[in-house]
Amino acid sequence: MILLLTGILSSVQAQQLKSDTFDVVHYDLHLDIMNFQAKQLNGFAILTLTPKMNQLSYISLDLLSLQVDSVKVEGQPVVSWYQDDTLLRIPLISPVSVGDTFQMRIRYHGTPIVEPAGWGGFHFDSWIAYNLGIAFQANPHNYGRAWFPCIDDFIDRATYDYYITTEAGKTAVCGGLLIDSIVHPDNSITWHWKMNQTIPAYLASVAVASYIKIADIYNGIQTDIPISLYFRPSDTAAVNNLFVNLKNILSVYENHWGAYSFDRVGYVGTIQGAMEHAANIALPVSTLSSGYEWLYAHELSHMWFGDKITCSSAEDMWLNEGWAVFNESLYREGIYGYPAYRSNMNSKLANVLQYCHIKDNGYRALYGIPNEYTYGETVYQKGGVVVHTLRNYLGDSLFFPAISNFLQDYAFQPVSSFQLRDYLTQYTGIDMTPFFDGWVFSPGFPCFVIDSCQMVPSGQNFLTTVFVHQKLKGAPEYYHNNRLFISFIDSLWNTHDFMMEFSGEFGSQTFVLPFKPTLCLADYYDRIADATTDASLRIHSSGDYDFPNTFFRLSITSLADSAFFRVTHNWAAPDSLKTPLPGLTLSDYRYWRIEGIYHVPFQAKGRFFYSRPSHLDDSLLQNLNDSLVILYRKNASEEWQGIPFTRTGTLAGYITVNDLQPGEYTLASWDEYYVGKTEIILTDNKISIHPNPVLGHCTIKVASNHSSVLKIYASSGVLLLKKPLPSGTHELNYDFSRFPAGFYIARLEDTNGHSLAHEKFIVGKR
Structure with a gap:
């Protein structure tokens, strides 16, 4: 008898009950996957269980939308059980206690589900049937329960035997090693696979299709490991081309993280994916091109981060996915060299700083991520660049041995961010609490900038004091125990590298240098994933030069000798005006620093790119009529000031500064109040100023x-000139040489004071 009840236990209560009361140590899964058109699973699961408490009288398991037909406990039929769409509750014939081991056989059938997002679940297609063990829109995300009864969380781990029966011509591929294949009288085949390592239920897998096997052997650091790639015959050439570096990538991971821990390196072709099923990675056949080497490398690294150790909860998912994203860069370093690692990591950081908080609806901490963002940009991409920062915070000589030992000591266990923090503290002797408090447990990023560098001669040396300023991008408070890498450039352009430590908003440190530095640069080698993206170029001729990830282009028209330039795009608000100017709003999001070594004569212009569609300048570009300008200061001790420029574009475009100088630049906008609150836009009402910027005389x-009135306003809103005009066209000559340099507004008003047209202009000095 089957009694269907709903609402017996909440999902949270049920999950807690399963995790706390018993453990499944082994699954035997016997399934017929024969008729793809019917989309049916039919079979039974034998679970070997052991209690975690005394006098346990019932077992609760996860199972989605599949019908249970019968249940036996230790061979004895259970006459009643409770089942709804998510939970299976089975009473035991007699209570069990800690130390007992017993088996439960559950026969079931039905049409397995696929999550609403169309990803996780059990898929049937014309040529393939397969599972994907994670559902993006489910809570919890684990989706082993989509095809067999289980404890479906990140904590419970078990070994597996799979017995999958297919029709002739089909191959069933599961995690672990293929033990046997038995051909039955009707030509159906039962494939027996065995997974000897313990894994959570969501990492169990099966795929059935007309596969061929591409086999090889990897000579690992401890033993030879079989490689088996199961794909369609038509995919053979593409598979061989894509996986040409598989052994090299395995070697990179083993050399850094320790020996591969599973019995087989396996991939299987699917329609969707990719998914890190243990020793049987699902890889979409649409990605079988050389451009997706990073994807199979990402999934392979999960055999260490995600499968060998597993995050203890979805809130700690960065321990799985962030480390896999880091490994996308690490394998490039091992195969293509460190510049490839650095370039890939810089691209990741630029993407994180520009888009992560947009895609995830706010700045978020790595730990404690909400369910709807478990598989979002923060967990993956921010996680990856934070691991990069951790690497350089500790240094390679500590970082790689510490993590390798952590993986070994916690092998086949769930782990948390707190455990990793405490382990690193104990292993390295460095208190990692401040690092994790800032980089892992808090949202946003720090932004480290050098405010100034003071040099005092001392005999043959120079006492050089570096003053640094920590700004914030989406972070609630300043980071502490920071390690910032400082590079000094000498007259021959050699770099001399040091590390300084500081906490809070400001810090300083004095270095004894045997030379007078020409430049002092923060994090020149991009070791820290703070809120800066920068690029450096050595330039030997005039021309146009792009600086990647900085939204800046340099155009050199006159160059006496070779030059060195570094452009830093700071993803944090610039310092505010020392004396606030009514109506002028500086960017609250970003600014540039231009640094260089060059000889005169030198002439260059800079192109600073802006964009609202790319979410670079949302606060400044509210509508098409917003007045966007650029401000300049030589260093942090000076006030921002207006400079001549031209603007190209409306909501996206660039501002060109024709006389580029080293220093800092920021975008700003004028408040609508100062250009007319009630503008009347008529095609016959026009105003123009030439030249603009004005260097003395101009024509308006x-x-x-x-009938109208021409008025000239200072940027402060003070009326400077007023001239009534009859209707028609007029040319007026003015001398502005006696006016201070800065921004001005020429506004044409009707006799009632309504704005008809306006034009902003700059007064400069020769």
């Missing part, structure tokens, strides 16, 4: 079909 051309 006015055309209006109304």
Whole structure:
């Protein structure tokens, strides 16, 4: 008899009950996967269990939308059980206690589900049937329960035997080693696979299709490991081409993280994926091109991060996915060299700083991520760049041995961020609490900038004091125990590298140098994933030069000798105006620093790119009429000031500064109040100023079909000039040489004071 009840236990209560009361130590899964068109699973599961408490009288398991037909405990039929769409509750014939071991056989059938997102679950297609063990839109995300009864969380781990029966011509591929294949009288085949290592249920897998096997052997650091790639015959050439570096990538991971821990290196072709099923990685056949080497390398690294150790909860998913993203860069370093690692990591950081908080609806901490963002940009991409920062915070000589030992000491166990923090503290002797408090447990990023560098001669040396300023991007408080890498450039352009430590908003440190530094640069080698992206170029001729990830282009028209330039795009608000200027709003999001070594004569212009569609300047570009300008200061001790520029574009475009100088640049906008709150836009009302910027005399051309008044305002809003005009076209000459350099507004108003047209201009000095 089957009694269907709903609402017996909440999902949270049920999950807690399963995790705390018993453990499944082994699954035997016997399934017929024969008729793809019917989309049916039919079979039984034998679970070997052991209690975690005394006098346990019932077992609760996860199972989605599949119908249980019968249950036996230790060979004895259970006459009643409870089942709804998510939970299976089975009473035991007699209570069991800690130390007992017993078996439960559950026969079931039905059409397995696929999550609403169309990813996780059990898929049937014309040529393939397969599972994907994670559902993006489910809570919890684990989806082993989509095809067999189990404890479906990140904590419970078990070994597996799979017995999958297919029709003739099909191959069933599961995790672990293929033990046997038995051909039955009707030509159906039962494939027996065995997984000897313990894994969570969501990492169990099966795929059935007309596969061929591409086999090889990897000579690992401890033993030879079989490689088996199961794909369609038509995919053979593409598979051989894509996986040409598989052994090299395995070697990179083993050399850094320790020996491969599973019995087989396995991939299987699917329609969707990719998914790190243990020793049987699901890889979409649409990704079988050389451009997806990073994807199979990412999934392979999960055999260490995610499968060998597993995050203890979804809130700690960065321990799985962030480390796999880091490994996308690490394998490049091992195969293509460190510049490839650095370039890939810099691209990741630029993407994180520009888009992560947009895609995840706010700045988020790595730990404690909400369920809807478990598989979002923060966990993956921010996680990857934070691991990069951790690597350089500790240094390779500590980082790699510490993590390798952590993986070994916690092999086949769930782990948390707190356990990793405490382990690293004990292993390295460095208190990692401040690092984890800032980089892991808090949202946002720090932004480290050098405010100034003071040099005092001392005999043959120079006492060089570096003053640094920590700004914040989406972070609630300043980071502590920071390690910032400082590089000094000498007259021959050699770099001399040091590390300084500081906490809080400001810090300083004095270095004894045997030379007078020409430049002092923060994090020149991109070792820290703070809120800066930068690029450096050595330039030997005039021309146009792009600086990647900085939204800046340098155009050199006159160059006396070779030059060195570094452009830093700071993803944090610039310092505010020392004296606030009514109506002028500086960017609250970003600014640039231009640094260089060059000889005169030198002439260059800079192109600073802006964009609202790319979420670079949302606060400044509210509509098409917003007045975007650029400000400059030589260093942090000076006030921001207006400089001549031209603007190209509306909501996206660039600002060109024709006389580029080293220093800092920021975008800003004028408040609508200072250019007219109630503008009347008529095609016959026009105003233009030439030249602009004004260096002395200028001509103001006015055309209006109304009697009007021309008014000139200072940027502070003070009215400086006023001239009534009849309707028609007028050319007016003015001398602005006696006015201070800065921003001004020429506004044409009707006789009631309504704005007809306006034009902003800059007064400069020769």
